[in-house]
Every structure is written in C-alpha cells, then in structure tokens.
Amino acid sequence: MRDDLDQIETAFLGTPLAGLPIGHGPSGTVLVTDVDPDRLQEVWRAAEALVPVIGRRPVLVTDDFDDALTIRSEPEQGPSASELRAFAEAAASSEPWLTYRHYSEDQQVDEDEIEFYARGTTGVDLTALVPDMVLPTPLPALERALYDRLLTDADLHTQVLGNVRLVTQTDYWYEPDSVLLMLLPTSDVRSSAYWVDFYGALTEEDRQRLGEVLAQWRHRWDARLVASWGTMLQFQVGRRPTPGDEAWAAAGQLKALAPDLELSQWEVAVALPAGDAWFVHNRP
Incomplete structure (x- = not known):
C-alpha cells in the first residue's frame, strides 16, 4: 500500500x-x-x-x-x-553444515602434492613447516597443521597476512553497475x-x-x-574471530558456503581476524 x-x-x-x-x-x-x-x-x-x-x-x-x-x-x-x-522453524531445525561441505574435505594429499597445497594461492612457501607429516594425509589435517605451525612463526604469518587480508576488506567486494x-x-x-x-x-x-x-x-x-x-x-x-580454533572454524564454514573462494582454509583463517568484511562466492 x-x-x-x-x-x-x-x-x-x-x-x-x-x-x-x-x-x-x-x-x-x-x-x-x-x-x-x-x-x-x-x-x-x-x-x-x-x-x-x-x-x-x-x-x-x-x-x-x-x-x-x-x-x-x-x-x-x-x-x-x-x-x-x-x-523459520524449518531453518532453525536444519543442519546446514551437513549440506554445505567443501569438496576438499575428502581429499587425500600425497608427497608429490605437498608443495602445491603448502603454497596455497598466496605464493608464500610453507613446505618447511611439514617435513614430519605422515603421508598420505587428509587435506583438512594438512591444512590445520600448516595453520597451527604458521601461528608460531611471526615472519611467515606476516607474509601470508599481507597477501590475504584483502579478502576481509571491502576492496575485494564486487560492485555491479546497477x-x-x-x-x-x-x-x-x-x-x-x-x-x-x-x-x-x-x-x-x-x-x-x-x-x-x-x-x-x-x-x-x-x-x-x-x-x-x-x-x-x-x-x-562486527566480531572478528580470534586466531586459532575460532578463526579455523569460521574459515571452514566460509569455505563450505563459498566453494569458489580461491583461498586455502589456512589462508582464510589467517585473514579473518584481520578484517570486518566476508565475501562468499558460489557460481556454476
């Protein structure tokens, strides 16, 4: 009216x-x-x-x-x-994270793939952090190990953050014409x-x-x-996840909802505590 x-x-x-x-x-x-x-x-x-x-x-x-x-x-x-x-009642009783799962959760990583996943998409080489991992290993386990070890290396963490923090800033956002x-x-x-x-x-x-x-x-x-x-x-x-378990869990959910977000989960986990804008991308 x-x-x-x-x-x-x-x-x-x-x-x-x-x-x-x-x-x-x-x-x-x-x-x-x-x-x-x-x-x-x-x-x-x-x-x-x-x-x-x-x-x-x-x-x-x-x-x-x-x-x-x-x-x-x-x-x-x-x-x-x-x-x-x-x-709303059906939404509240749903289990969204049983449906929203990133395809990489089921991947196994062999020795010849370590360097690919340890570089992520930022180009920062983390292969030095994984020499003692038993392979093959599930990709989520590898990425969590990379992330945990990255948190203890201030120099490497700074390098990664410098390359990924854009994805949690509005500079990364899409702007349509209309x-x-x-x-x-x-x-x-x-x-x-x-x-x-x-x-x-x-x-x-x-x-x-x-x-x-x-x-x-x-x-x-x-x-x-x-x-x-x-x-x-x-x-x-409004509330940024803190580095560690919070950032890791939030990064996993973001990746699950956004399979076309071209960052590894460990990269997203580094980025989330450093910005206030989240970007979800899911396309055909």
Missing part, C-alpha cells in the same frame, strides 16, 4: 536514502532504486539502522542479471505470517533468507539452511548480510 511507502520515505528523511525512488518489489518487498554503486556501504548502513523503525531487513541487489527486478505499480503478495513462521536496495518484509535474520537470491541456495530447503547460517553467523560474529548478487554474498562482521 502507498501508506507503507510513505512511512518508509518519512523514515528515510535525513539519511543517505532520502529522495531515492521507492516502490513495491517482488513477493512483498520494497525496492529503492538508483543507489550509487560508490555509496553501497553508506546506503546499507543507513537502512540497517532503520530496521527497528520500519521492521524490514535491507539487502543490496542488482538488476544487471535480472530484468524482472523492477518496481511494481501494485504490491505483490509475499508469504503469509504462518508460512514465514514455518520457514544497484537497488531491497527491503524485506521481516526484521528476523533467519526468515530473511526466504528472499535471498543465491546460487548456493536454489531450493526452499537450501534457503532454509542458508537462513540458519545467517542466524548462526549473526549470533556468533555479528555478521550482517549486506548484499546478494546471485552468485555472491557480502557480509559486514
């Missing part, structure tokens, strides 16, 4: 959202168009601060790949309260996955699992979904 749009526009006054075109979006959402790609963080933060006022979670989206993502003249019916409640702000008709983090367009969650059951991931990450790391570009998700993180 137009009254809803008027209330949102009123809430926008005095913020970077003031004056931007606004209208009804798909499935009960509201779309704000003409978002400046150079002001993504500023616009999202302003909308995030208004969640207690307007009762809608914000997520940045793009119509670069979806012509149907346009303002509608009339509101489009979204899920009923009971449907959304059932979605950006819209989608206001979801819920303030609940878990339920918000109902509307998230992500290649890693194409079915309703997958979106429910993603909803549980969003809820877990919000609770543990104050990770807030900023943008969904179809094959990419971008998060702002």
